Amino acid sequence: MSSETSQQNDEATPNRPVRIRADVVENRDEGGVNRRLRLRAHDWPGSRPGQFAMLSPGALFAAGGFDPLLPRPMALFRESAVDAASELEILYKIHGRGTALLAEALPGQVIGLVGPLGIPFPEPEQGERAILVGGGTGIASLFDLAQRALGRTGGADTTSVLLGARNAIDLLGVGDFEALGVDLRCATEDGSRGHSGRVTDLLRQALDEDPDARVYVCGPTAMMRACAEIALSHEASCSVSLENGMACGFGVCLGCAAPVGEVGYQLVCCEGPVFDARQVRWEEIP
């Protein structure tokens, strides 16, 4: 988030969510099924790292009637102030019908948006090393955190970003992380960029270098579980951001419940999406 919009945020309390309409400024093909959506919004209160928004599935009134009806959760990749408005950037992958319709939204059309939603990541302490691990669409949840961590911890030697994907094209937003100047390490399964293998190999290596680091993870469940196990075996604190399917985004439908805590469930949309990795009962997540 830009310093301008972040100034609206109290450090301790996330801003209250709003329901707004935002103008599409750009909706760019980034290779493969990856897209970058830039929206211009008035009255956007500003978000904290790890928060998300529920976006209308495509431009408002573009699809016939109310089909599809439900909005889709998307991370707020980056925010900046432009003139008197906020510009919101969303990086997304075309997955099913909703994101396919989103990909058809044209500049000048309007997207419906509810946010910012969810509990943000706890930010690293001054001088504490942060290791951010992203895979798949989870990468989009980490940019704002990387930016903030870099400012807080004092430099690239204390902010590492480890990104993993099947191939180089699927490394969402890698150029943006590169431009930030963090310690960026990539892993691809086909070896087309960085380490040939999994991002978990990079996490093991980074924690061997600094076992006192704080770990943040967002990505597919299997990857997050493996990262949580590695972090816990190094006794490092680890926050994960779960990407459960969501129908409402603010605690009404109960559709996003996840096995978190000693017993029972927590709602990923409003009690998460960020949880302490030790609290998640991974073996109960399909």
Ligand SMILES: Cc1cc2nc3c(=O)[nH]c(=O)nc-3n(C[C@H](O)[C@H](O)[C@H](O)COP(=O)(O)OP(=O)(O)OC[C@H]3O[C@@H](n4cnc5c(N)ncnc54)[C@H](O)[C@@H]3O)c2cc1C
């Ligand atoms: C916090 C969060 C942040 C995310 N950030 C990003 C991001 O930045 N970039 C990105 O590419 N992806 C992100 N995702 C994943 C993204 O939301 C999905 O890829 C997207 O919703 C798929 O929609 P679709 O219509 O294309 O796919 P489909 O599989 O066709 O649609 C999913 C359908 O299932 C419905 N559904 C899902 N869960 C439930 C439920 N519990 N109850 C009822 N209906 C349900 C949805 O409403 C929708 O109709 C994020 C997910 C979460 C939870």
Ligand code: FES
């Ligand atoms: S998405 Fe409806 S309660 Fe969480």
